[in-house]
Amino acid sequence: MTRSVRLSLEQLQPYLLDVPPPRLPPGQVPSEPPQPLRWSEVFGSDQPVEIEVGFGKGAFLTQVCQSRPTAHFLGIEIERKYVLMAAGRIAKLAPKNVRLACTDAKWFFSNRVASSSVDVVHVFFPDPWWKNRHKKRKLMSPDFVADIGRVLKPGGIFHFKTDVKDYFEQTQIVLGPEPTLREEPDSAYGLDGAMTNFERKYRIEGRPIYRAIYSKRDAS
Ligand SMILES: C[S@@+](CC[C@H](N)C(=O)[O-])C[C@H]1O[C@@H](n2cnc3c(N)ncnc32)[C@H](O)[C@@H]1O
Structure with missing residues (x-):
């Protein structure tokens, strides 16, 4: 049996983006308002930027x-x-093009992501939060969708997948009136078969997977 080697926090550090917590302890006031990040400073150079929200165990990013x-x-x-x-998992591959942020994506998008700065936003298999009293925890709210539209560059892509038909339909209803985004055909965007942990598992189980592709409209 082979044992996987655990890396130290120091070895993981190059891949971790240092983000302050979305909520400060009671009574503590931020010294200055959070500023949007500059991607060239985060990654060390300018290349197209893709964000995956709620990456779980990280299979998609690893691929x-x-x-x-x-x-x-x-x-x-x-x-x-x-x-x-x-x-x-990522550190063992030593790539130069990945960073991970431990934070609430809704807070991060509205406070740290500049408008028209991102090429693709991926949201795969978000928690469905079935119970009525948990509805507010659902990721795909109108505010978050508006922020996705704001941060995408014109022509940028929003890529959504879920196995939950109801959640898919609700998300389509939330996306529909968002003026910055336009629905595209499924063929508009492909990914060489890269899959998240949930997608791999659901495909083996033969569950249906619902996918939506939206693009950011030009400002004109
Ligand atoms: C059902 S899991 C899916 C994980 C992964 N996308 C996959 O397909 O394997 C949903 C993930 O989203 C994360 N998550 C939920 N709300 C989040 C938020 N507001 N910001 C960032 N991550 C969030 C959860 O911790 C969890 O890892």
């Missing part, structure tokens, strides 16, 4: 950072244990 070395990938995940797990 695309190798298959598409000329793009820069930022993963955002709220659960620290997944961030560390994915960072461990």
Whole structure:
């Protein structure tokens, strides 16, 4: 049996984006308002930027950072244990084009992502939050969709997948009136078969997978 080697936090550090927590402890006031990040400073050079929201164990990022070395990938995940797990897998590949942020994507988008600065936003298999009392926790709210539209460059892509038909339909309803985005045919965007952990599992189980592609309209 082979044992996987655990890397130290120091070895993971190059892949972790240092983001202050979305909520400061009670009574603590931020010294200055958070500023949008400059991608060339985050990654060290200018290349197209793709963001994956809620990357879980990081299978998608692990694949695309190798298959598409000329793009820069930022993963955002709220659960620290997944961030560390994915960072461990990514660090062993030593790519130069991935960073991971442990934070709430909604807060991160509205506070740290500049308008018209991102080429692709991926949201794959977000938690469905079935119970009515948990509805507010759903990721795909009108505010978040508006922020996705704001941060994409003109012509940039929003890429959404879920196995939950209801969530897919609700998301289409939220996306429909968003003036910055336009629905595109499925053929408008492909990804060489890169899959998240959930997608791999669901495909093996034969579950249906619903996918939507939207593009950012030109400002004119
Ligand atoms: C159902 S899992 C899917 C994981 C992964 N996308 C996949 O397909 O394997 C949803 C993930 O989104 C993360 N998440 C939920 N809300 C989030 C938020 N507001 N910001 C960032 N990540 C979030 C969860 O911690 C979880 O890892």
